[in-house]
Amino acid sequence: MKIFDSHTHLNDDAFYSNVEKYAQHAKALGVVKLANVGSNQVLNDRSLALSARYPDMYSIIGWHPEDSIHYHDEQEKLLIEQLQSPKVVALGEIGLDYYQTTSPRAVQKQVFKRQIDIAKQLHLPISVHNRDAFEDTYAILKEMNVSDIGGVMHSFNGDPEWLKKFLDLGMLVSYSGVASFKKTREVHESVRQTPFDRMLVETDAPYLAPEPLRGKQNEPAYTLYTVEAIARFCDVNPDDIAAHTYANALRLFGIED
Structure with missing residues (x-):
């Protein structure tokens, strides 16, 4: 079994001070590739440093x-430069978070749209964070014609109706440990209705x-335990x-195995 922890x-x-330990444990349980996500x-x-160090x-x-309030022109210039590094496989995590965040919603929307534009310019897929913001996240992805580049709804926790909406936009969906929780029945049903060719798995570690x-x-x-839960x-x-x-x-992610 080979597993890709996609987020x-x-x-x-x-x-970060003991990455080797966690990398070795991951391989012992079949998680042979992973994507470290910045914010x-x-x-x-740090993500770029790890990609340079580990094949x-x-x-x-x-x-x-949550960090969008600190995004400005100089940060954008650096981001565009770093996105062209050889082991960058997507732009993310970007999106909307309406749960106890210090970044105003208008700022979040502006930065979300700007980064989608950058992803389009660089022909990169996106990794989308959505917390308590289904309607606005969906509206922006549709408005921005996300199907031009594609991407993934990270740690998807929506019901089958939302699943269909995001699949219809051309997005993949990634399931985290939330899919294994006993009471997340709507997510269980979404798992059952997700085509196998549109599904990813992740940990979002150290969370979930x-x-x-x-x-x-x-x-x-x-990630192994999420794979096993989805299989059940x-x-x-x-x-x-x-x-x-x-x-x-x-x-x-455009990776050759």
Whole structure:
């Protein structure tokens, strides 16, 4: 079994001083490739450093909605330059977050749209963060014709109706440990209705540890448990989910295995 953790944060303070330990544990559980996702200049820089150091790590860099208040012309100039690094596979995580954030919604929308424009200029897919902002996130992606570049709805936690809307825009959906939680029944149903060729898996570590480790610090190795949960909901072998999501990540990110 080969698993691709399509969205994690070994560039986070929780891991950055001991990345080798977590990388080795991930490989021991079949997680052989991963993408470290940035959200501001520090985390973007760290993601790029890890991609340069580890052959099976890739970078997704951009400005998170919570950090969008700090996004300005100089940051944008640096971002455009860094996005052209050879192991950058997408722009993200970008989007909208309406849950207890210090960045005004108008600023978030402006920075979200600007980064989609940059992704189009550089022919990169995007990784989209959406927290309590389904309607506006969908409206912006539709307005910006996201199908021109494609991308992924990171840690998707919507119901089947929202699933269909984002799939119709040409987006892939990525499932995190949330899909394994016992009470997230709408997400379970979305998992069942997601075509295997449009599905990714992720940890979003150090957050959202899947069952049976819910409440503990997450890490890339635990992508395995999300794969196993999805397999149960879909009544297929975990090897099938791993194979499909691995191939989908390679295709979306333009990586040759």
